Amino acid sequence: MTLPRTPIIFQSGKTLYAQRLNRAFERMYRDVSDSMDRRYTHSTFKLDFTGLTSASTAEEFVFRIKAPFAWRVDFVELVAYPATVGSPTLVSLASSMTGFRTATVVPLTGTSRARGTETMNASAASNTEITFTLSVTAPGAYTLGRCYVVVHMTSDRGNAGTSYPKVSLGDAMRVGSGTFVEAGTINSKFTEIDTAANANKLAIKDQRIIVFSARNIPAAFPSSDADMRIPATSSKLNSYDVVNLGAVGNHISGRILSAARATLVATATANGSGSPPSKTQGTSLSHTQVSSDPGTPASDYFIQMTRAGAATIPLAYVVLYTI
Amino acid sequence: MAVITLSGVISAGNLNTNFASASASVLTNYGVKKYHQWDADVVDLTTALAEGLRVTDFTAPDDLQLVTMGMSMWNPDATSRSASMTLTCIGEDESALTKYIPNGSLSVSVTGAAAAEFNATRTVQTNAVFLIKGLTYRLEFLRTDANAGVIDRAYGFLSFSHQRRYR
Numbered sequence: 001m002t003l004p005r006t007p008i009i010f011q012s013g014k015t016l017y018a019q020r021l022n023r024a025f026e027r028m029y030r031d032v033s034d035s036m037d038r039r040y041t042h043s044t045f046k047l048d049f050t051g052l053t054s055a056s057t058a059e060e061f062v063f064r065i066k067a068p069f070a071w072r073v074d075f076v077e078l079v080a081y082p083a084t085v086g087s088p089t090l091v092s093l094a095s096s097m098t099g100f101r102t103a104t105v106v107p108l109t110g111t112s113r114a115r116g117t118e119t120m121n122a123s124a125a126s127n128t129e130i131t132f133t134l135s136v137t138a139p140g141a142y143t144l145g146r147c148y149v150v151v152h153m154t155s156d157r158g159n160a161g162t163s164y165p166k167v168s169l170g171d172a173m174r175v176g177s178g179t180f181v182e183a184g185t186i187n188s189k190f191t192e193i194d195t196a197a198n199a200n201k202l203a204i205k206d207q208r209i210i211v212f213s214a215r216n217i218p219a220a221f222p223s224s225d226a227d228m229r230i231p232a233t234s235s236k237l238n239s240y241d242v243v244n245l246g247a248v249g250n251h252i253s254g255r256i257l258s259a260a261r262a263t264l265v266a267t268a269t270a271n272g273s274g275s276p277p278s279k280t281q282g283t284s285l286s287h288t289q290v291s292s293d294p295g296t297p298a299s300d301y302f303i304q305m306t307r308a309g310a311a312t313i314p315l316a317y318v319v320l321y322t323i
Numbered sequence: 324m325a326v327i328t329l330s331g332v333i334s335a336g337n338l339n340t341n342f343a344s345a346s347a348s349v350l351t352n353y354g355v356k357k358y359h360q361w362d363a364d365v366v367d368l369t370t371a372l373a374e375g376l377r378v379t380d381f382t383a384p385d386d387l388q389l390v391t392m393g394m395s396m397w398n399p400d401a402t403s404r405s406a407s408m409t410l411t412c413i414g415e416d417e418s419a420l421t422k423y424i425p426n427g428s429l430s431v432s433v434t435g436a437a438a439a440e441f442n443a444t445r446t447v448q449t450n451a452v453f454l455i456k457g458l459t460y461r462l463e464f465l466r467t468d469a470n471a472g473v474i475d476r477a478y479g480f481l482s483f484s485h486q487r488r489y490r
Contacts, residue, residue, distance in 0.1 A: 008342070010335035024342055031349045038487035042385040043359045077382055081375035111375060117382075146375045152384045183329040190341050197348035206357050224397035224441070224475045225366060231391055231482040233358035294358060294391045294482035295447035 025189050032196045039157035042074075043208045049134045049147040051215060054086070059245055059275040060215075060314050061136075066129040066281050067321055068239055069207050073122040075152035078103045079115050086142030093149055096131045097122035103149075113146075129281075155207035206235045206322050212303040213317035217252075219310045226306060227257070230289075230320070232299030237264075237285040238323035240303075244279075244316045246272030250309030254318035256285060257302040264301070270316070272309060356484040359387060363462040364478040368396075368406055370466040378463045380413065383454040387483035389429070393445030394464075394479035398435030405467045407432035408479040412454075413461050423455060431479070432467060454483065 008024040010016065047063045073095070080091050092104040105116030124130045132149065136142065212228040214221075230237075242254035250272035256264045268283040290299045303318050327337045363379035365372070394408040409430040412423035429452065433442040454460055464477045 010338045010342075012335045014335070016333060016335075016338075021338075028342065028345050028349065031346075035349060038489055040488040040490055041357050041359075042485070042488060044361065044381060044384050046362070046379075046381075075382070075384070077380075079380060111373065113375060113380070115380070148379070150381050152382070183333060186329050186333070186338075190345065193345045194348065197345060206359075208359070210360070222397075222475060228362060229393070229395075229478070229480055231358075231360055231393075231480060233482070235358065294360075294484075295445070297393075297445060 231294035235322035244270035246313035395443035405434035
């Protein structure tokens with residue numbers, strides 16, 4: 001990491017040269033620019049495919065992510081433990097992302113895990129639904145054992161559009177080269193630096209995708225199984241999706257709760273309609289966690305799912321986007 | 324520190340004040356870290372549950388400083404039960420790389436009294452513990468009592484801080 005440059009100190013009784021002012025402004029500019037360039041976040045999320053069978057519907061093998069920001073996938077880990085029924089010969093993960101490289105793994109026998117990885121530079125535009133689809137090759141009927149995917153994503157804070165102005169000061173930082181410099185010119189440069197520094201504040205925000213899923217959700221879905229903790233950070237919760245593969249009448253409600261489990265926003269519900277899944281995407285949130293210290297439980301949030309109806313819901317999930 | 328609007332004869336003091344203000348604004352953000360979390364859970368945790376259903380492996384996507392490690396459990400009835408969650412490094416080839424975690428592993432544990440209840444704990448790391456980019460780590464849940472029955476669900480999380488990156 002580059003350290004900030006030492007500011008130039010001006011002294012009383014000395015001649016103020018424009019050249020010296022220029023150097024001071026340019027140092028400030030380079031510090032702001034350098035900080036803004038460090039705007040990338042590397043994070044992960046997990047997709048769980050445990051327990052899928054040869055009788056599962058095609059949609060049960062799919063996760064749908066529709067992030068409000070552009071993002072890319074650098075690396076995928078596909079982990080599979082031995083099947084509990086049958087002998088799958090290959091498990092693979094594909095995606096609709098541009099440039100996605102299919103990850104594969106051959107499930108082992110006994111108790112050992114098998115792990116397949118794939119490095120790539122796959123990308124997705126903002127507000128574009130991306131699918132991650134698992135496929136299984138097996139000579140007969142099968143039931144997968146534990147199986148999950150770790151998706152390593154990178155987001156560029158600069159892709160947040162106009163909310164992250166890319167300042168370009170450069171030579172414009174020069175206030176002049178002669179003997180006299182108007183005070184107004186100097187003031188305007190301070191204003192530009194201030195604007196750039198404020199824009200730079202956005203670079204410290206995360207852009208993450210957090211997935212909370214459950215499979216084979218029974219009619220009596222215990223609250224103990226229904227939530228996921230989001231430790232306190234300075235992240236802003238931007239929006240969330242609810243996706244439900246339940247049959248007609250089997251609704252899933254996704255909620256974002258405070259540490260005291262109070263609902264922060266109106267609940268988003270995906271009414272069960274079977275396959276393809278019902279989706280409520282892009283429900284807005286505008287909550288910034290109070291503390292930037294994840295050790296403060298009072299500032300935690302929760303993702304929670306509740307359900308209606310009597311039939312087992314094969315898959316439902318909530319996807320939370322921070323920005 | 325407020326920026327002073329300059330006019331007339333510009334004093335060195337006012338210039339220094341304004342540059343210090345701009346520096347402070349930049350420095351405020353310069354070293355700020357981002358956060359990342361990793362979660363794992365296990366449903367119906369028994370003493371005999373297969374390892375594959377109790378462990379979750381992941382590779383660190385960046386150099387991550389462990390900030391908090393927490394877990395919770397839901398004990399379903401009037402039998403006391405307890406569980407732990409342990410973080411280890413298993414490297415890239417699943418060989419134990421104990422040197423990458425102080426003392427080989429870090430754990431948190433909770434005990435449910437003889438009652439149906441929710442129990443939670445978290446540990447804020449006071450020592451600097453880093454997960455190294457590219458190495459694979461494991462979270463493992465374990466029943467630590469010998470009583471019968473299940474823990475409805477054990478859930479754990481790790482929160483990390485990490486630097487902003489150029490790409």
